[in-house]
Amino acid sequence: MTSAIDRTPLRARLGVRAVVIVGLLWTLVPLVWMVASSFKTDVDVTAAEPEFLFQPTLENYRSLFTGANNLGPYIWHSVLASGISSVLAVAIGALAGYGLAGTRMRAKKHVAFWIISTRMAPIAVVVLPLFLLFRGANLIDSIPGLILAYLTFNLPFAIWLMSAFFAEVPPSVEESALVAGCTRWQAFWHVVLPLTKSGLVTTFVLCLVFSWNDYAFALVFSGPHSQTLPIAADQLVTQTGIDWGQLTAIGTIVVLPMIVAGLAVRRWLVTGLTLGAVTGE
Amino acid sequence: MTTTLDAPAEAPVRNAKARKRFGFHGLMMTPGMVLLALLSVIPLVTIIATSFSRVHLLGGVVFDNVGLTYWARLFGDLDLWVQWLRTIAFFVLTVGLEMVLGLGFALCLWKLVRARNLLLTLFLLPMFVAPVIVGLLGRFLTDSTFGLYTWLLGLVGYHGDILGGGTSAFLAVVAMDVWEWTPLITLVVLAGLTAVPQSIREAAALDGANGWQSFRHVLLPSISGVLLVALLIRSMDAIRYFDIISVTTNGGPADATKTVPIRLYETAFRFFDLGYAAVIGLVMLVVTILIARAFVRVLDRKGLTR
Numbered sequence: 001m002t003s004a005i006d007r008t009p010l011r012a013r014l015g016v017r018a019v020v021i022v023g024l025l026w027t028l029v030p031l032v033w034m035v036a037s038s039f040k041t042d043v044d045v046t047a048a049e050p051e052f053l054f055q056p057t058l059e060n061y062r063s064l065f066t067g068a069n070n071l072g073p074y075i076w077h078s079v080l081a082s083g084i085s086s087v088l089a090v091a092i093g094a095l096a097g098y099g100l101a102g103t104r105m106r107a108k109k110h111v112a113f114w115i116i117s118t119r120m121a122p123i124a125v126v127v128l129p130l131f132l133l134f135r136g137a138n139l140i141d142s143i144p145g146l147i148l149a150y151l152t153f154n155l156p157f158a159i160w161l162m163s164a165f166f167a168e169v170p171p172s173v174e175e176s177a178l179v180a181g182c183t184r185w186q187a188f189w190h191v192v193l194p195l196t197k198s199g200l201v202t203t204f205v206l207c208l209v210f211s212w213n214d215y216a217f218a219l220v221f222s223g224p225h226s227q228t229l230p231i232a233a234d235q236l237v238t239q240t241g242i243d244w245g246q247l248t249a250i251g252t253i254v255v256l257p258m259i260v261a262g263l264a265v266r267r268w269l270v271t272g273l274t275l276g277a278v279t280g281e
Numbered sequence: 282m283t284t285t286l287d288a289p290a291e292a293p294v295r296n297a298k299a300r301k302r303f304g305f306h307g308l309m310m311t312p313g314m315v316l317l318a319l320l321s322v323i324p325l326v327t328i329i330a331t332s333f334s335r336v337h338l339l340g341g342v343v344f345d346n347v348g349l350t351y352w353a354r355l356f357g358d359l360d361l362w363v364q365w366l367r368t369i370a371f372f373v374l375t376v377g378l379e380m381v382l383g384l385g386f387a388l389c390l391w392k393l394v395r396a397r398n399l400l401l402t403l404f405l406l407p408m409f410v411a412p413v414i415v416g417l418l419g420r421f422l423t424d425s426t427f428g429l430y431t432w433l434l435g436l437v438g439y440h441g442d443i444l445g446g447g448t449s450a451f452l453a454v455v456a457m458d459v460w461e462w463t464p465l466i467t468l469v470v471l472a473g474l475t476a477v478p479q480s481i482r483e484a485a486a487l488d489g490a491n492g493w494q495s496f497r498h499v500l501l502p503s504i505s506g507v508l509l510v511a512l513l514i515r516s517m518d519a520i521r522y523f524d525i526i527s528v529t530t531n532g533g534p535a536d537a538t539k540t541v542p543i544r545l546y547e548t549a550f551r552f553f554d555l556g557y558a559a560v561i562g563l564v565m566l567v568v569t570i571l572i573a574r575a576f577v578r579v580l581d582r583k584g585l586t587r
Contacts, residue, residue: 096313103306122521125562129327213411
């Protein structure tokens, strides 16, 4: 890369580096501080002068899994609710996304708009009627209730995103499968679907991140039998005084798996997060 | 069934095929459409019904028709209009800062060819952090006695209680959203920049364009579509922003951070004034649908909803 335009003057190059370093500090300091604090003792965490060098301890993590606020059930609820909701969203979303990408019906535009508008509806607007419906149907404080609630944002997202991935598959692929004697379903299942494997994984991971990170829905719908990790983190605050050591440990536990999952699909993130409106690098 | 199937001369055959295809695609869409209808149309009908009713929650859910009572309240509710203004201010500030910073970081990363991928990965991390953790972490960092950022601000001479003061609390929750979502803009813009053909930039350089000129007249126009998509995506999220404010200030101090979503939540689930909450919600829904329309129009222009 040494074409004429990339030979920028030294001063500009230093400027670029300075901006990037400031940007990195702004981005990373809170996360590094969170992880570091989770390994500190109570005294170190709440020291008036920030402690940059300290004796690391696993005490915060140990007390999260033993004693009164045992994190185990919360993790299980989070895994169940967000996992099942994401699997359902991807499975149903793949079928519908395929249909939407290929259909030639006249109302297609309106259907597409309706799908996307349910995804964009303000959370509070969805939560309120669902609360009344769930209360009538006895779904408050249940994992199935949370799964359904998460589907309200995961399903339209999955449909729209999968249809963007299906639109990338050239029609000739499917046509030649049909010519070779496949039924429509066989052509979809054995030929077209495998070509969107990266789309399926990306859709699943993003659905997982959205529902794993959800707070508003879980706040309203969950109870002792279904509370998720974000609620556990928040509850640590409302108890008398805040145990910041434990809180930063919970934070680390909530954040780490999603960072790993998110970075695993980095290549398709642009497509995913813009619902296919911008194709990735 | 040969490859001549799509030739214009065989239009009738193609029509038959189209009808068949409609059937199969329609079939594939059915489960998703039915489920989505259950999950969206029923709640929509419910919230509209709620806006005309006094809802009793004891002994099942009972709706009492009260006509336009709650809708009438909307117009005399000065607080709500202030909260809308605050929401708009919040919206403009967060989305504006995210766009400017995201564009800036993207341009800088784009210049750094070799380290770009590693740096971009590091830049992306905040996006995956649960907003509730962003909020709690923000509280931790700005705690008035031991917060790291409180201490840093103390070094440069600022000693206020950040989440305790109106303006500073407002700016703090803005900063938290900016921290979380600037990476998204950086990611999207960088993708747009890398898609700009080298030849166009070289041509501009040969024509003697300086850095600013080639940015303004070559780069910016070629990524304007991408920027617009990024803007709209952030817009629909920023208008419904709830988690961070809820766990940091919960609308306080003295309502300085009380946006419409917070007000809606409080009306519904703290005061159980469900009818009026439904009215506030339906107004929010209308605003969001307008934004969604703009979004789809942009997608349309890019040929995505063909």
